[in-house]
Amino acid sequence: MTQNFELRHVNVTRYIMPLREGGSLPALAEADDDFKYVLKFKGAGHGTKALIAELIGGQVARALHLQLPELVFAHLDEAFGRTEADEEIQDLLQGSQGLNLALHFLSGAITFDPAVTTVDDTLASKIVWLDAFITNVDRTFKNTNMLMWHKELWLIDHGACLYFHHSWSNWEQSAKSPFKLIKDHVLLPQASKIKAVDTEFKALLTPEILKDIVDTIPDEWLQWEDVNDSPNDIRDVYFNFLNTRLAHSELFVNEIEHARS
Template identity: 55%
Template structure:
């Protein structure tokens, strides 16, 4: 299995905000010449949303789903000084430092369950991915999926791992499954859950989980309000993912029953 290498790039141009989400992500240009959708550390859910986005994206990639390249993005303080919009100006000011970028898929369209076709195995993998990472935000209201080059691409995993918003009770989540899977946009198309489960088990193991978690920037794990150390948090993410993974048969059953 190939080693994860996350590139770090510098933002050289702020182009325009994407107003669909509440957190005001934006299209920016980086010093490698490419365009990215940047998720800001200064937005509503802060660095925890970036961690969820990063972990969810790299786990999706590890199990064979299509995910735009994720990069760490350095943002300096020059952009807030030239931005006329006050809301965006504040966001840029609070986001100086390391942010998260997703390679911009030019011409991609939002997945629409009424008109877009999807194969059953891919649908089943996405359903199980979201059960594993406890992603509450892949519904018909907000699919967080794109169609690009006739393929399905997974984006926007920032609402996953919601236990990390309260570290005091995170261990309570280890015994739970994911009943909210009943609202998943792809549930009705996910007719190959058993097959998807076998593939996921071949592709994701404890070493891969540790490798993904070890790539979270240390800075994102530091917060005055958290009582746990970055090392303890990393261990908690690994334990959570592996515990979910160990009960994948239960997650399959839960999804099948929800259908």
């Protein structure tokens, strides 16, 4: 069965409130489909690269059948935010006109607490594998970036993954890194099925799937001042990074097992 990685487009109609837990100042907002979203802004600190990381990380999680809120492309009109009293937020909104990214707001969800909820070994292994694959530095005891909603575990916030793109040099070396920061992962103690998960997930993430995921990055997010590459050239680097990393998954799988021991 083929997966469809195309995202819906919504227009943001109402800024409700800032969510100050994150450094990038995301917001709770409402769109023209009458749903509420956690809105991530391209005008925030790391710009569109954080949105690309959020998009690719979320799409890979979807391809692996892990739970995460629906991702949508969220349009901000040029008039949006002019009446906002807070100057910092007004600047953020003005700098984010056009295409942004949003996650469906899970009303009533609570932050995952490892002291309260035990995650089974298979699911823990799947999430640890995902985060080692996409080099996600941000799923720790300090900041779990997971929610409990309707008694199920949901993944959020992948904007800190794929950090190789902030320097945009020697992606191949980064792709073949063991990812030593996995030692800080909140679910590492439960991740005892990592070899079995590796076999399962390598079969799921075909080159066609990875290409479909990378192809969803909008051109608007690939106009980088510090890089001369075309949008398609940049997409090719993301694809090659993911494909190479997958082919050498034993490097980060061994690192996971080493960190667990």
